[in-house]
Amino acid sequence: MNQLFINNEFIASESTETMDVVNPATGQVFDTITFANENDVNIAVAKSQEAQLEWEKVPQPTRAEHVKMLIPLLENNKNELAELYVKEQGKLLSSALGEIHKSIKFIDYMSSLSMQNKGEVLQSNRDNELIHLTKKPIGVTAGIVPWNAPIMVLMRKVIPAIITGCSVIIKPSEETSLITLKLAELFIQSAIPAGLIQIIPGTGETVGTQLAKHPDIQLISLTGSMRAGKSVYEASASNVKKVNLELGGNAPAIVTADADLDKAVDYIVTARINNAGQVCTCPERIFVHEQVHDEFLSKLKAKMEQLTVGDPFDEQTDLGAIINQKQLDHIHNTVQQSIQEGAQLVLGGEILNRDGYYYAPTILDKVQPEHAAFTNEIFGPVLPIMTYDDFHEVINLANDTNAGLSSYIFSENLQEVMRASELLKFGEVYANCEAEEAVNGFHAGWRESGLGGADGVHGFEEYYNTTVSYIRYD
Numbered sequence: 463m464n465q466l467f468i469n470n471e472f473i474a475s476e477s478t479e480t481m482d483v484v485n486p487a488t489g490q491v492f493d494t495i496t497f498a499n500e501n502d503v504n505i506a507v508a509k510s511q512e513a514q515l516e517w518e519k520v521p522q523p524t525r526a527e528h529v530k531m532l533i534p535l536l537e538n539n540k541n542e543l544a545e546l547y548v549k550e551q552g553k554l555l556s557s558a559l560g561e562i563h564k565s566i567k568f569i570d571y572m573s574s575l576s577m578q579n580k581g582e583v584l585q586s587n588r589d590n591e592l593i594h595l596t597k598k599p600i601g602v603t604a605g606i607v608p609w610n611a612p613i614m615v616l617m618r619k620v621i622p623a624i625i626t627g628c629s630v631i632i633k634p635s636e637e638t639s640l641i642t643l644k645l646a647e648l649f650i651q652s653a654i655p656a657g658l659i660q661i662i663p664g665t666g667e668t669v670g671t672q673l674a675k676h677p678d679i680q681l682i683s684l685t686g687s688m689r690a691g692k693s694v695y696e697a698s699a700s701n702v703k704k705v706n707l708e709l710g711g712n713a714p715a716i717v718t719a720d721a722d723l724d725k726a727v728d729y730i731v732t733a734r735i736n737n738a739g740q741v742c743t744c745p746e747r748i749f750v751h752e753q754v755h756d757e758f759l760s761k762l763k764a765k766m767e768q769l770t771v772g773d774p775f776d777e778q779t780d781l782g783a784i785i786n787q788k789q790l791d792h793i794h795n796t797v798q799q800s801i802q803e804g805a806q807l808v809l810g811g812e813i814l815n816r817d818g819y820y821y822a823p824t825i826l827d828k829v830q831p832e833h834a835a836f837t838n839e840i841f842g843p844v845l846p847i848m849t850y851d852d853f854h855e856v857i858n859l860a861n862d863t864n865a866g867l868s869s870y871i872f873s874e875n876l877q878e879v880m881r882a883s884e885l886l887k888f889g890e891v892y893a894n895c896e897a898e899e900a901v902n903g904f905h906a907g908w909r910e911s912g913l914g915g916a917d918g919v920h921g922f923e924e925y926y927n928t929t930v931s932y933i934r935y936d
Contacts, residue, residue, distance in 0.1 A: 466661070466662050468506050469656050486551065486783035486818055495663050497636075502664075528624070532652050532654075533569055543562060547561075547613065550640050552782045553782055557782075567901050571902055579926075589936065591935070593930060595928055595931075598926060598929055599628045600626075601679075603679065604630065604632075606682070606684040608635050610742075615685045626926060633664060671697050674698040682703060684706070685709075688710045690709075695913075704924075708912045709742075709907060711742040719753045719754055731769075734843060735780055738784055739793075740789070743897040747846060747848070759825075762825060763808055766810070771821075781823065796842075801826070807826060809823065809824060810824030810825065811826075831848070831859060865910060869891050871893050888907075888911075904917055
């Protein structure tokens with residue numbers, strides 16, 4: 463699997479550039495991957511274009527039937543997939559299996575939309591004329607997939623593309639190329655024709671930039687950091703292709719005086735420790751009303767102290783590994799800088815002394831808006847806390863960020879929940895629950911958290927162009 467996947471075959475790259483694959487839970491190298499170069503990208507695009515021109519002639523419900531054949535393949539291979547996933551990424555085994563199950567639900571749901579390409583008949587202001595608006599496949603697409611959810615996010619980019627009549631070229635994260643290429647084995651076994659799905663590992667600077675600039679790619683979809691998204695956005699401007707971006711978040715979680723504190727603690731911790739905090743929808747900034755701060759902090763500390771950090775394959779483990787040394791250092795440096803700026807360390811705040819990349823569950827109190835833990839997305843098992851005393855003040859503080867992906871409100875007061883839902887300027891508001899991202903919802907961000915979105919009918923329609931036909935019949 464250390465090759466490229468082009469036209470339903472594993473082929474050698476023309477490049478000699480490789481990267482070691484390290485198990486984050488042990489710190490040990492267990493494989494290598496080979497990167498693609500620009501000519502490999504050109505070959506993949508040419509094969510994708512050829513296959514897509516034939517595929518768009520197939521009725522959309524028939525395309526969906528081909529895609530649904532992936533469901534039993536995922537179900538029958540879920541354990542093997544999950545084990546490789548954990549070994550390469552450090553996520554808990556239960557979480558890896560959960561992501562596969564959600565991918566199956568996503569495929570089933572997206573397939574159900576295949577009969578809903580409706581179009582419109584519009585009124586004309588001229589006699590004897592009809593105006594028809596129809597939706598057509600956008601063409602060759604490209605998807606850049608992150609390391610923190612490589613299976614589900616890959617499906618978000620592959621499944622709607624194939625059902626709507628497009629082809630797709632996937633650039634996986636360098637950190638999780640093996641699990642992505644493992645999925646290619648299932649694509650070979652499925653009924654999806656050759657050439658519609660290509661997987662080409664490589665760096666963002668080479669493969670990502672080439673995909674963004676390529677004139678024959680009509681849409682590029684990236685899930686990743688704000689830096690990577692801006693780079694792709696800029697590169698794509700050379701030929702004005704459609705861009706779909708789901709970028710970083712800096713999610714606020716507001717705990718009001720009317721919150722059920724036990725519920726708030728449970729949901730915040732559950733969301734924060736998901737994938738060891740390496741999820742863009744995790745609560746990153748916790749705003750607690752001053753009347754309940756002490757009780758909330760006591761309950762939060764007790765909950766975090768009970769967490770077990772360790773082997774992702776162990777059913778008793780709550781937190782697995784951080785993806786790599788660079789991310790581990792980023793987490794620790796952000797925590798230490800915040801302490802130097804005046805934040806109070808309540809719990810954790812250290813890299814654990816063991817093989818692999820692990821960070822202690824951490825709580826910072828008395829954090830201020832200018833502290834590093836509030837201004838930066840930590841992407842780790844760290845909960846920074848700030849108190850407030852006025853509802854409108856906390857809404858303003860929550861909205862004071864360049865990000866706009868997810869947000870949380872915890873209150874048993876329905877008026878507060880509804881007001882927060884109205885006033886929070888984020889693509890998602892989770893009230894008294896953890897992040898779900900339902901397959902029939904719409905996962906999209908405001909401001910620098912993205913353009914367009916994924917999931918549901920609205921995500922499906924990202925892969926269409928429209929044609930308006932003016933038909934005279936006199």
